[in-house]
Amino acid sequence: MGNAVLHSIHVHPVKAFRSTSLQEVEVEPWGLAGDRRWVLIDDGGKVVTQREQPRLALAAAEILSGGGLRLSAENREPVTVAVPVTETVGTTTVEIFGDKVEAVLADAAAHDWCSRYVGADVRLAHMDDPAVRRPVDPEFALPGDTVSFADGYPLLVTTLGSLDALNSLIARGDRAAEGPVPMSRFRPNVVISGTDAWAEDGWSRIAIGDVTFRVTKMCGRCIVTTTDQDTARRGKEPLRTLARHRRFGGKAMFGQNLVPENRGSVRVGDPVTVLERPAR
Numbered sequence: 001m002g003n004a005v006l007h008s009i010h011v012h013p014v015k016a017f018r019s020t021s022l023q024e025v026e027v028e029p030w031g032l033a034g035d036r037r038w039v040l041i042d043d044g045g046k047v048v049t050q051r052e053q054p055r056l057a058l059a060a061a062e063i064l065s066g067g068g069l070r071l072s073a074e075n076r077e078p079v080t081v082a083v084p085v086t087e088t089v090g091t092t093t094v095e096i097f098g099d100k101v102e103a104v105l106a107d108a109a110a111h112d113w114c115s116r117y118v119g120a121d122v123r124l125a126h127m128d129d130p131a132v133r134r135p136v137d138p139e140f141a142l143p144g145d146t147v148s149f150a151d152g153y154p155l156l157v158t159t160l161g162s163l164d165a166l167n168s169l170i171a172r173g174d175r176a177a178e179g180p181v182p183m184s185r186f187r188p189n190v191v192i193s194g195t196d197a198w199a200e201d202g203w204s205r206i207a208i209g210d211v212t213f214r215v216t217k218m219c220g221r222c223i224v225t226t227t228d229q230d231t232a233r234r235g236k237e238p239l240r241t242l243a244r245h246r247r248f249g250g251k252a253m254f255g256q257n258l259v260p261e262n263r264g265s266v267r268v269g270d271p272v273t274v275l276e277r278p279a280r
Contacts, residue, residue, distance in 0.1 A: 004272040006208050007160060007193035008183075011035040013061040013069060014124070015149045016049040018229065019187060020062070024267035027211045027260050030130040030146045031154035032189050034063045037130065039094065039103070039149040040114055040122045047096040047149070050224045053118045054232040071113055079113040081106050086128045094125055096149060101134045103127050136259060140216040145259055153257035156219055157200065158188040162254065165197035170241045178237040184229040185238060186221070186254055192272050200256045204278045209270035213258040220251035 010019040015036045026033040038061070040048040050056050062070040064080070072078035084104040091102040103125035105111075110124040127133055127148055136145040137152060147154050163183055170179035183191055190208065192200075203215045221242055226234045242252035 004192055004194040006190060006266060006268055006270040006272060008191045009266065009268060010187070010189055010191070011063075012187065013063050014038040014040070014059075014071070015047065016040065016053070016056040017059045017061045017071075018057060019184065020060075024265055026265055027155075027263060028130070029154070029260055029263070030134075031148045031150060031260075034067075035189060036149040037067075037127050038069065038106075039096070039125055039127075040118070041092075041094050041103075041125055043121050043123075045093055045095050047094060048118070048120075048122055050227055051222060053120070054227045054234060055118060057227055057229045057232050059117060071110070073117055076113075076117065079109055081110040081124065084126055084128075091128075092125065094149075096134075097151065099134060101127070101149075103133070136216075140257075141259060153216055154260055155189040155213065155258040156187070156255050157190045157192060157206075157213075157215075157258055158183060158186050158255040159195045159197075159200055160191065160193045161195045161197045161199060166238055166241065166246075166254065169245050170237050173237075173241055173244075178235045181225075181238045182229075185225045185227070187224065187229075188255060190258075190266070194272075202277050203256065203274050205261075205274075205276035206258075207273045207275055208266045209264065210262075211264040211266055212261040212275065214261060216257045216259055218248060218251075218253040219255040219257055220249075221254050225254070 009022045009025050011032050011034050012019050059073045067083045069081040086104050089104050094101045094103045106124040114122050114124050130148050134147050136147050167180035206213050226239050246253045
């Protein structure tokens with residue numbers, strides 16, 4: 001894997017909104033700087049994602065100086081959202097995949113903009129202190145590991161080699177018109193080029209530039225992968241083909257979850273090195 005490099009970097013300032021591509025980013029213990037620190041919740045406090053609202057793929061969130069946001073979408077006036085002050089606003093309980101997490105609600109203008117966009121009553125919440133708010137699943141983590149509002153782990157890595165292999169499998173199926181699918185369907189944080197297909201199955205620890213990561217477990221995929229990130233329309237692929245060819249433990253898998261071992265910066269073009277492989 002001597003030619004493996006970091007091909008692209010992606011952050012999602014608001015969980016489920018359109019991703020933002022970067023050339024360089026800081027790696028924090030709980031994920032990439034600015035990734036999924038904000039989330040939409042319904043009136044019961046449950047997180048709202050593209051699973052329920054595929055139109056969220058078409059909404060954009062730009063990170064502003066100081067950590068605030070500028071939310072925008074086609075045919076809508078953008079809105080600026082300041083980082084809410086915990087000491088002033090207090091916290092509210094957010095439920096994300098069974099976890100109960102304290103977060104801080106944004107202002108009424110942000111709630112109104114988001115509610116009008118999705119056509120349902122939602123609120124925008126911010127994770128004020130990711131160092132303590134949400135532990136990673138202890139079965140796959142070390143004490144003190146935390147995560148933002150990502151599905152479960154600080155980072156998701158995918159490879160172009162595996163995407164090419166998947167698209168070849170889709171093309172051989174009976175619904176080839178739905179392929180090829182782009183990498184955006186998988187909403188990764190870091191994408192690596194220069195590896196063989198499914199090479200990531202054999203990693204347990206890697207380095208990207210000067211930052212090292214534990215490779216914790218494969219990423220189980222859901223209906224979001226069938227959502228076109230440019231149109232919000234849904235189909236059958238790639239979930240259908242993954243379920244046939246990449247099914248492990250009852251789940252369709254694509255990509256690997258990562259936990260950073262140190263802080264640092266990663267940039268497009270950084271070399272990627274496999275430091276450890278699983279014991280056979």
